[in-house]
Amino acid sequence: MAIKLDPVIHVVSRLRIMTVLSKIGTQEQLSFEKLRTMLGMTSGNLSVHLTKLEDAGYVTMFKTFERRKPVTYVSVTSQGQAAFQLYLTNLKELLGED
Amino acid sequence: MSAQKTKELHTMKNEEGRQIQSEHSETVQVNGNSYPSDDSVITDPAHALGLVEAENRKLDALFASSGQNLYVTWGLVWVVAYLVLAISSLRNVGGPSGLAFTIYGLLLLAGVVVSIVCGVKSVHGRRGQSKVRGTVYGWSWCLAFVSGMFMCTGLVQRLNLSDDRIAILYNCIAVLIVGILYMSGSILDAFDLPMFLGGLLMLLMGMFMPFLSGTVGFFTMAVIGGGSFLLLAALVFRGRRGMGSTHTRR
Numbered sequence: 136m137a138i139k140l141d142p143v144i145h146v147v148s149r150l151r152i153m154t155v156l157s158k159i160g161t162q163e164q165l166s167f168e169k170l171r172t173m174l175g176m177t178s179g180n181l182s183v184h185l186t187k188l189e190d191a192g193y194v195t196m197f198k199t200f201e202r203r204k205p206v207t208y209v210s211v212t213s214q215g216q217a218a219f220q221l222y223l224t225n226l227k228e229l230l231g232e233d
Numbered sequence: 234m235s236a237q238k239t240k241e242l243h244t245m246k247n248e249e250g251r252q253i254q255s256e257h258s259e260t261v262q263v264n265g266n267s268y269p270s271d272d273s274v275i276t277d278p279a280h281a282l283g284l285v286e287a288e289n290r291k292l293d294a295l296f297a298s299s300g301q302n303l304y305v306t307w308g309l310v311w312v313v314a315y316l317v318l319a320i321s322s323l324r325n326v327g328g329p330s331g332l333a334f335t336i337y338g339l340l341l342l343a344g345v346v347v348s349i350v351c352g353v354k355s356v357h358g359r360r361g362q363s364k365v366r367g368t369v370y371g372w373s374w375c376l377a378f379v380s381g382m383f384m385c386t387g388l389v390q391r392l393n394l395s396d397d398r399i400a401i402l403y404n405c406i407a408v409l410i411v412g413i414l415y416m417s418g419s420i421l422d423a424f425d426l427p428m429f430l431g432g433l434l435m436l437l438m439g440m441f442m443p444f445l446s447g448t449v450g451f452f453t454m455a456v457i458g459g460g461s462f463l464l465l466a467a468l469v470f471r472g473r474r475g476m477g478s479t480h481t482r483r
Contacts, residue, residue, distance in 0.1 A: 140281075146274055150281060154288040162362045169358025173295070208360055223285065229278045 138229050143191045144222045148176065148184045156194060156211035157219045164197065164208035185209060193218055299355035300428075301469040303348055308462030310344035312455050318400075319451035328396040328447065345375070366421055374414055381406045397446050404450050405442045408458065412436035427468045434461050 144153050151174055159165065165173075171181050188194040193215030197208040211219070275281045314337045321333030329337075352371045356364045385403050388394070394402065415432025419425040438457050445453050 140278070142274075145281065147284065150275065150284055151288055154285050155292060158289060158292050159359075159361075159363070164360040166358040166360075172358075173291075210361070223282075226278055226282055226285075230282060232282075 138225045140225055140229070141218055141222045143187065143193065144219060146184070148174075148180060149188055152181070152184055152188065153193065153211065153215065153219045153222075156209065157216055159211075161211055161213055161216055164210040167196075167207040167209060170209055188215065191215075191218075297469050297472060299351055300425075301466050302351045304462045304466035304469065306344055306347045306351070308459050308466055310340050311459030311462060313459075314340040315451045315455035315459065319448050319455060322448045322451060328400065329451075348374070363422070370414075370418060370421060373417075377410045377414060378407075381410050400450060401443055401446055404445075404454055405439055408435050408439040408442055408454070411458075412439060427465050431461050431465045 144150055152170070155170065155173060156165065167178075167181070167185075171178060174181065176184075185194060185196065189196055193212060195210055195212050197210075199206055199208065275284075317333050317336050317340075318329045321329035324330075349371070352367060356367050382403075385399075385406050388402060389399050412432045412435030415428055415435060417432075419429035419432060435458070438453065442450060442453070
Protein backbone atom coordinates (compact mmCIF):
# COMPACT_ATOMS: atom_id res chain seq x y z
CA MET A 136 0.00 0.00 0.00
CA ALA A 137 1.37 3.39 -1.01
CA ILE A 138 2.27 5.67 1.86
CA LYS A 139 0.35 8.93 1.67
CA LEU A 140 1.64 12.04 3.35
CA ASP A 141 -0.99 14.38 4.82
CA PRO A 142 -1.41 17.12 2.17
CA VAL A 143 -2.46 19.64 4.81
CA ILE A 144 0.93 19.35 6.52
CA HIS A 145 3.07 18.52 3.49
CA VAL A 146 3.73 22.15 2.55
CA VAL A 147 6.87 23.95 3.73
CA SER A 148 5.16 26.65 5.79
CA ARG A 149 2.58 24.39 7.38
CA LEU A 150 5.20 21.75 8.16
CA ARG A 151 7.32 24.36 9.94
CA ILE A 152 4.30 25.68 11.85
CA MET A 153 3.26 22.19 12.93
CA THR A 154 6.83 21.35 13.98
CA VAL A 155 7.01 24.38 16.28
CA LEU A 156 3.53 23.97 17.75
CA SER A 157 3.89 20.21 18.23
CA LYS A 158 7.22 20.73 19.96
CA ILE A 159 5.68 23.00 22.61
CA GLY A 160 2.64 20.71 22.96
CA THR A 161 -1.12 20.92 23.24
CA GLN A 162 -1.01 22.56 26.68
CA GLU A 163 0.99 25.54 25.41
CA GLN A 164 -0.01 28.53 23.33
CA LEU A 165 2.21 30.82 21.28
CA SER A 166 1.23 34.33 20.29
CA PHE A 167 0.82 34.93 16.57
CA GLU A 168 3.64 37.51 16.72
CA LYS A 169 6.03 35.18 18.54
CA LEU A 170 5.33 32.38 16.07
CA ARG A 171 5.77 34.78 13.15
CA THR A 172 9.14 35.93 14.53
CA MET A 173 10.30 32.37 15.21
CA LEU A 174 9.47 31.25 11.69
CA GLY A 175 10.54 34.45 9.93
CA MET A 176 7.27 34.55 7.97
CA THR A 177 5.12 37.49 6.93
CA SER A 178 1.88 38.07 8.84
CA GLY A 179 -0.22 37.48 5.72
CA ASN A 180 1.50 34.22 4.85
CA LEU A 181 1.32 32.88 8.40
CA SER A 182 -2.31 33.86 8.67
CA VAL A 183 -3.22 32.01 5.46
CA HIS A 184 -1.48 28.81 6.55
CA LEU A 185 -2.85 28.94 10.10
CA THR A 186 -6.36 29.28 8.70
CA LYS A 187 -5.81 26.15 6.58
CA LEU A 188 -4.53 24.25 9.61
CA GLU A 189 -7.43 25.52 11.70
CA ASP A 190 -9.92 24.44 9.03
CA ALA A 191 -8.39 20.95 9.21
CA GLY A 192 -8.79 20.97 13.00
CA TYR A 193 -5.03 20.83 13.56
CA VAL A 194 -4.62 24.15 15.39
CA THR A 195 -6.83 26.36 17.51
CA MET A 196 -6.64 30.14 17.61
CA PHE A 197 -7.62 32.15 20.66
CA LYS A 198 -8.28 35.86 20.34
CA THR A 199 -7.86 37.99 23.43
CA PHE A 200 -6.80 41.45 24.58
CA GLU A 201 -3.58 42.31 26.37
CA ARG A 202 -3.11 45.90 27.50
CA ARG A 203 -6.09 46.83 25.32
CA LYS A 204 -4.41 45.39 22.22
CA PRO A 205 -5.85 42.40 20.36
CA VAL A 206 -3.57 39.36 20.60
CA THR A 207 -4.05 36.00 18.93
CA TYR A 208 -2.65 32.86 20.53
CA VAL A 209 -2.21 29.61 18.62
CA SER A 210 -1.91 26.07 19.86
CA VAL A 211 -1.87 22.63 18.30
CA THR A 212 -4.90 20.43 18.97
CA SER A 213 -4.75 16.76 20.00
CA GLN A 214 -5.96 15.92 16.50
CA GLY A 215 -3.19 18.06 15.02
CA GLN A 216 -0.58 16.49 17.27
CA ALA A 217 -1.71 13.01 16.23
CA ALA A 218 -1.75 14.00 12.54
CA PHE A 219 1.77 15.39 12.83
CA GLN A 220 3.05 12.24 14.52
CA LEU A 221 1.45 10.11 11.80
CA TYR A 222 2.98 12.39 9.17
CA LEU A 223 6.44 11.90 10.71
CA THR A 224 5.95 8.14 10.95
CA ASN A 225 4.89 7.95 7.31
CA LEU A 226 7.74 10.22 6.27
CA LYS A 227 10.32 8.04 7.99
CA GLU A 228 8.74 4.91 6.57
CA LEU A 229 8.92 6.46 3.13
CA LEU A 230 12.61 7.16 3.67
CA GLY A 231 13.20 3.69 5.02
CA GLU A 232 13.97 4.88 8.55
CA ASP A 233 12.59 3.49 11.81
CA MET B 234 16.04 32.70 14.17
CA SER B 235 15.41 34.41 10.89
CA ALA B 236 14.58 32.36 7.88
CA GLN B 237 16.25 33.99 4.91
CA LYS B 238 14.64 33.74 1.55
CA THR B 239 16.55 33.62 -1.71
CA LYS B 240 15.09 33.66 -5.16
CA GLU B 241 16.45 31.04 -7.51
CA LEU B 242 15.55 28.85 -10.45
CA HIS B 243 13.70 25.99 -8.86
CA THR B 244 12.31 22.68 -10.08
CA MET B 245 9.41 21.10 -8.25
CA LYS B 246 6.24 19.11 -8.78
CA ASN B 247 2.83 20.69 -8.63
CA GLU B 248 -0.04 19.11 -6.68
CA GLU B 249 -0.86 16.75 -9.56
CA GLY B 250 2.72 15.48 -9.46
CA ARG B 251 3.76 17.13 -12.75
CA GLN B 252 7.32 18.47 -12.88
CA ILE B 253 7.28 22.25 -13.09
CA GLN B 254 10.06 24.79 -13.16
CA SER B 255 9.67 28.27 -11.85
CA GLU B 256 12.21 31.09 -11.91
CA HIS B 257 10.14 33.01 -9.38
CA SER B 258 10.14 30.34 -6.70
CA GLU B 259 12.01 31.05 -3.48
CA THR B 260 13.97 29.00 -1.01
CA VAL B 261 13.80 29.23 2.76
CA GLN B 262 17.05 29.02 4.71
CA VAL B 263 16.78 27.17 8.04
CA ASN B 264 19.99 26.55 10.01
CA GLY B 265 22.05 26.99 6.86
CA ASN B 266 20.00 24.53 4.81
CA SER B 267 17.79 25.69 1.98
CA TYR B 268 14.31 24.37 1.40
CA PRO B 269 11.62 25.14 -1.16
CA SER B 270 9.64 28.31 -0.59
CA ASP B 271 6.95 28.75 2.06
CA ASP B 272 4.03 27.89 -0.17
CA SER B 273 5.57 24.94 -1.99
CA VAL B 274 4.39 21.39 -1.75
CA ILE B 275 7.47 19.42 -0.70
CA THR B 276 8.61 17.08 -3.45
CA ASP B 277 11.48 15.41 -1.62
CA PRO B 278 10.51 13.59 1.61
CA ALA B 279 14.13 13.91 2.79
CA HIS B 280 13.73 17.68 2.59
CA ALA B 281 10.63 17.45 4.76
CA LEU B 282 12.47 15.45 7.42
CA GLY B 283 15.46 17.80 7.20
CA LEU B 284 13.14 20.76 7.70
CA VAL B 285 11.56 19.18 10.78
CA GLU B 286 14.96 18.38 12.27
CA ALA B 287 16.27 21.88 11.54
CA GLU B 288 13.25 23.50 13.21
CA ASN B 289 13.61 21.21 16.23
CA ARG B 290 17.26 22.13 16.62
CA LYS B 291 16.42 25.82 16.38
CA LEU B 292 13.78 25.46 19.08
CA ASP B 293 16.08 23.45 21.39
CA ALA B 294 18.76 26.13 21.04
CA LEU B 295 16.21 28.88 21.68
CA PHE B 296 14.88 27.25 24.85
CA ALA B 297 18.40 26.58 26.14
CA SER B 298 19.51 30.17 25.65
CA SER B 299 17.48 31.61 28.55
CA GLY B 300 19.05 29.10 30.97
CA GLN B 301 22.49 29.95 29.65
CA ASN B 302 21.94 33.69 30.25
CA LEU B 303 20.95 32.99 33.86
CA TYR B 304 23.97 30.76 34.50
CA VAL B 305 26.35 33.40 33.08
CA THR B 306 24.70 36.14 35.15
CA TRP B 307 24.85 34.24 38.44
CA GLY B 308 28.30 32.85 37.69
CA LEU B 309 29.69 36.36 37.25
CA VAL B 310 27.75 37.70 40.26
CA TRP B 311 29.06 34.94 42.56
CA VAL B 312 32.64 35.12 41.32
CA VAL B 313 32.89 38.92 41.60
CA ALA B 314 30.78 39.34 44.76
CA TYR B 315 32.57 36.65 46.78
CA LEU B 316 36.00 37.68 45.49
CA VAL B 317 35.27 41.21 46.74
CA LEU B 318 34.43 39.77 50.17
CA ALA B 319 37.47 37.46 50.13
CA ILE B 320 39.91 40.21 49.14
CA SER B 321 38.37 42.60 51.65
CA SER B 322 38.61 40.02 54.45
CA LEU B 323 42.28 39.51 53.56
CA ARG B 324 42.94 43.22 53.99
CA ASN B 325 40.83 43.77 57.13
CA VAL B 326 41.46 41.83 60.30
CA GLY B 327 37.83 41.90 61.49
CA GLY B 328 36.39 40.51 58.24
CA PRO B 329 35.13 42.22 55.06
CA SER B 330 34.56 45.98 55.16
CA GLY B 331 31.16 47.65 54.96
CA LEU B 332 31.95 48.78 51.40
CA ALA B 333 32.66 45.16 50.40
CA PHE B 334 29.29 44.04 51.81
CA THR B 335 27.57 46.94 49.99
CA ILE B 336 29.15 45.88 46.66
CA TYR B 337 28.18 42.27 47.40
CA GLY B 338 24.55 43.30 48.07
CA LEU B 339 24.37 45.48 44.95
CA LEU B 340 25.75 42.67 42.78
CA LEU B 341 23.18 40.20 44.15
CA LEU B 342 20.45 42.77 43.50
CA ALA B 343 21.72 43.23 39.93
CA GLY B 344 21.61 39.44 39.51
CA VAL B 345 17.98 39.35 40.67
CA VAL B 346 17.03 42.17 38.25
CA VAL B 347 18.75 40.44 35.28
CA SER B 348 17.08 37.12 36.24
CA ILE B 349 13.64 38.75 36.28
CA VAL B 350 14.25 40.38 32.88
CA CYS B 351 15.50 37.05 31.43
CA GLY B 352 12.52 35.20 32.93
CA VAL B 353 9.99 37.67 31.53
CA LYS B 354 11.65 37.60 28.09
CA SER B 355 11.73 33.80 27.96
CA VAL B 356 7.97 33.45 28.54
CA HIS B 357 6.94 36.49 26.47
CA GLY B 358 4.42 35.50 23.82
CA ARG B 359 3.65 32.17 25.51
CA ARG B 360 0.69 30.99 27.55
CA GLY B 361 0.15 27.70 29.30
CA GLN B 362 1.75 25.36 31.80
CA SER B 363 5.36 26.33 31.04
CA LYS B 364 4.61 29.98 31.80
CA VAL B 365 2.97 29.02 35.11
CA ARG B 366 5.86 26.70 35.99
CA GLY B 367 8.46 29.32 35.06
CA THR B 368 6.73 32.04 37.08
CA VAL B 369 6.29 29.82 40.15
CA TYR B 370 9.90 28.63 39.91
CA GLY B 371 11.14 32.22 39.60
CA TRP B 372 9.16 33.21 42.68
CA SER B 373 10.50 30.15 44.52
CA TRP B 374 14.04 31.50 44.12
CA CYS B 375 13.02 34.91 45.33
CA LEU B 376 11.02 33.66 48.33
CA ALA B 377 13.59 31.02 49.28
CA PHE B 378 16.36 33.63 49.42
CA VAL B 379 14.24 36.16 51.32
CA SER B 380 13.23 33.44 53.81
CA GLY B 381 16.78 32.10 54.09
CA MET B 382 18.30 35.51 54.69
CA PHE B 383 15.64 36.34 57.32
CA MET B 384 16.43 33.03 59.05
CA CYS B 385 20.12 33.90 59.08
CA THR B 386 19.46 37.39 60.45
CA GLY B 387 17.23 35.93 63.19
CA LEU B 388 19.81 33.30 64.14
CA VAL B 389 22.59 35.89 64.19
CA GLN B 390 20.61 38.04 66.61
CA ARG B 391 19.45 35.17 68.86
CA LEU B 392 22.74 33.27 69.01
CA ASN B 393 24.97 36.34 69.17
CA LEU B 394 27.35 34.86 66.58
CA SER B 395 30.84 36.16 65.82
CA ASP B 396 31.55 37.76 62.42
CA ASP B 397 33.33 34.63 61.26
CA ARG B 398 30.37 32.39 62.14
CA ILE B 399 27.90 34.84 60.58
CA ALA B 400 29.74 34.53 57.26
CA ILE B 401 29.69 30.72 57.52
CA LEU B 402 25.97 30.68 58.30
CA TYR B 403 25.05 32.93 55.35
CA ASN B 404 27.27 30.95 52.96
CA CYS B 405 25.80 27.61 54.07
CA ILE B 406 22.19 28.76 53.69
CA ALA B 407 22.90 30.32 50.26
CA VAL B 408 24.53 27.12 48.99
CA LEU B 409 21.73 24.95 50.39
CA ILE B 410 19.01 27.05 48.72
CA VAL B 411 20.80 27.13 45.36
CA GLY B 412 21.49 23.38 45.50
CA ILE B 413 17.88 22.40 46.28
CA LEU B 414 16.40 24.82 43.73
CA TYR B 415 18.80 23.65 41.04
CA MET B 416 17.85 20.05 41.61
CA SER B 417 14.13 20.83 41.56
CA GLY B 418 14.62 23.04 38.48
CA SER B 419 16.26 20.15 36.66
CA ILE B 420 12.94 18.30 36.52
CA LEU B 421 10.72 21.24 35.52
CA ASP B 422 10.67 20.12 31.89
CA ALA B 423 12.64 17.29 30.36
CA PHE B 424 15.30 16.11 32.84
CA ASP B 425 18.22 18.55 32.77
CA LEU B 426 21.30 16.57 33.86
CA PRO B 427 23.82 19.50 33.95
CA MET B 428 21.43 21.47 36.16
CA PHE B 429 20.91 18.48 38.46
CA LEU B 430 24.67 17.98 38.74
CA GLY B 431 25.11 21.70 39.44
CA GLY B 432 22.64 21.36 42.34
CA LEU B 433 24.41 18.25 43.60
CA LEU B 434 27.76 20.05 43.53
CA MET B 435 26.25 22.90 45.56
CA LEU B 436 24.91 20.51 48.19
CA LEU B 437 28.28 18.76 48.40
CA MET B 438 29.98 22.12 48.79
CA GLY B 439 27.45 22.99 51.53
CA MET B 440 28.62 19.99 53.55
CA PHE B 441 32.13 21.44 53.71
CA MET B 442 31.19 25.10 54.11
CA PRO B 443 30.91 25.01 57.96
CA PHE B 444 34.58 24.07 58.09
CA LEU B 445 35.70 26.82 55.68
CA SER B 446 35.67 30.05 57.57
CA GLY B 447 36.45 33.64 56.55
CA THR B 448 38.58 34.24 53.51
CA VAL B 449 38.80 30.54 52.52
CA GLY B 450 35.00 30.27 52.62
CA PHE B 451 34.55 33.34 50.41
CA PHE B 452 37.15 32.08 47.94
CA THR B 453 35.43 28.69 47.84
CA MET B 454 32.09 30.34 47.14
CA ALA B 455 33.68 32.42 44.35
CA VAL B 456 35.64 29.64 42.68
CA ILE B 457 33.47 26.54 43.16
CA GLY B 458 30.07 28.25 43.54
CA GLY B 459 30.52 30.86 40.79
CA GLY B 460 32.58 28.41 38.77
CA SER B 461 29.81 25.82 38.76
CA PHE B 462 27.36 28.39 37.32
CA LEU B 463 29.86 29.30 34.59
CA LEU B 464 30.55 25.62 33.92
CA LEU B 465 26.81 25.04 33.45
CA ALA B 466 26.70 28.01 31.04
CA ALA B 467 29.59 26.49 29.08
CA LEU B 468 27.83 23.09 28.95
CA VAL B 469 24.61 24.68 27.70
CA PHE B 470 26.60 26.71 25.14
CA ARG B 471 28.30 23.54 23.92
CA GLY B 472 24.94 21.81 23.69
CA ARG B 473 23.48 24.72 21.72
CA ARG B 474 26.43 24.69 19.30
CA GLY B 475 25.89 20.95 18.89
CA MET B 476 22.22 21.55 18.15
CA GLY B 477 23.11 24.16 15.54
CA SER B 478 25.90 22.25 13.84
CA THR B 479 24.49 18.76 13.45
CA HIS B 480 22.88 19.26 10.06
CA THR B 481 21.26 16.26 8.54
CA ARG B 482 20.67 17.60 5.08
CA ARG B 483 19.56 14.88 2.78
